[in-house]
Amino acid sequence: MPSPHHYNAWKFWLSRSGGAALLAAFLYAITYPSLYAGGDGKTEQKPAATSANTTTAQKLTGEDLYAINCNRCHAERYPREWTPSQWKTLMMHMRVRANLPADQAREILKYMQEQSGN
């Protein structure tokens, strides 16, 4: 005998269609920058800062971001543990695993490669 807690099919499909609409809107929002830039998936080059008071001057360095992010889940790994090429692979892995913003991952990678081993 079916339980009274069993869901109704129409509610299920309503939730699915609503979810699909939200998903489509979300996808459009996050892919819009790429479509606007020509659809090549690359970020537009930002103009250089024109004033010392711009926020560019306050931007965190790769070393700062390394200190902020990399020991949240594990002990910090030393840059010299890996080569520049290996750091590139590892940072792709960590960008995905920790869901890091791309620009922060790039700054951290730059720092790790500068300090890396041979």
Add this chain to the structure above:
Amino acid sequence: MRNYSFTIRLIAALALIPICVPMQTIAEVSDQDFANLKAMVEQLNTEVQTLKTTHEEDQDTIHKLQQKVGRTEETAVDAKQEAAAATAAATAAAQATPAPSNATHDFMVVGDAEVQFGQMIHPKTNATFALADFAPIFLFRTSDNVMFEAGFDFTLSNNEPNGGGYTTTANLSFATLDYMYNDYLTVKLGNLLLPLGTYSERSAGWLNKFPDNPLSRDVLPGNGVGIELQGGIPVGHSGQYASYQLFGVNGPGSVDGSAHASQLDLNSNVGFSSDGTQTNLHSHPAGGGRLAWFFPWKPHYDAELGISGEFGPWDDAETSLWYGAVVDASVHVSPYFEVKGEYMNTWVQTSDMGTIQPRGWWIQAGYKLAGLNLDVPFVSNLELVARYDTINDGLLQNQGTRTDRETAGFVYYITNTLWFEGDYEWLHSAGPNALPSQAYIFQMSYGF
């Protein structure tokens, strides 16, 4: 003769005039003139003395400058020699070290391994060594925005009683093809570590500061086969960011296909049946996601808060749904202290018990004694950890099991990747699947 003598005398007198007149004139210099002349001579003498003194000072200065020039020349010579030596060393290093690779493909193996020694105290078992896990992760980078990564868990276990030997189990814990479409969207396909909380992705195995998992993670699926969209969106320039993850997977399944509570199987339904049939056990996938906010206020001081969930049918006939919701949080205060935890609640529609709610939560804290700045050997490498976790399987009063556990332990950091861990656990468990009441575990963990 007389005239001649006069003439001579006259001539002599006239000749003496020029001589005598000046003498007469000098003899006639007044005292005033002499005094003036004397003063002038004294003044000249003073000026000469002054010039002499100045000259001596100049000579001294010149001597000092010559000494300085000498030292500068020595320094310049040393610098030249050092520069030449550095140039030679750099040239040798450049010749010995190959240029950084610009290859577009790369392959790496990272991962972790754990070896344990432990014993249950009540009821008592024999203390034992165990290879808890060998978990390599293979990373294949094929371009700047495409990667395949796969993680395995190799474990050992004895065969059935009286069977002899042992079995090596290889479990594919995750395997995903990652495509970074742009800065804000990454697409993952394959066997996903589900972002229900952060434990599966960021705390399991070597990353965990305890040898075992929180009990409450058992109410959630650890992974699922499907697709995930994710990305991080920076907020300002202080390191803050928001992140999202959306996924669709085959979803939980049922052991026998029915909606009986005991048949819920959170980690099956991988797309292929044991007979090779490619099919989902039910006709609709499950969906879910996680939204999170990370807020650092300076390095090593930060907070992260996330909410996540999943829902979908779980029995073959799709008459019942499974829902799960998780709230996760972590806080770091200094490089030495952290607190993190998760609360999870699930709702399982069943055909025999109505909607049951398997649920639980865990919280753990760690403090690195390096923060005390004690100059004592070994102490600075030690971290003290504590955890409380609880699980309730949600079944009816006489069929359900509830367990609370307190754990105290330590992590000794031999290196940044080699840890020696130990903990003692006190369990308070009631129900048909009650757990032992006390246990200790030591573990050597190595991340590579």
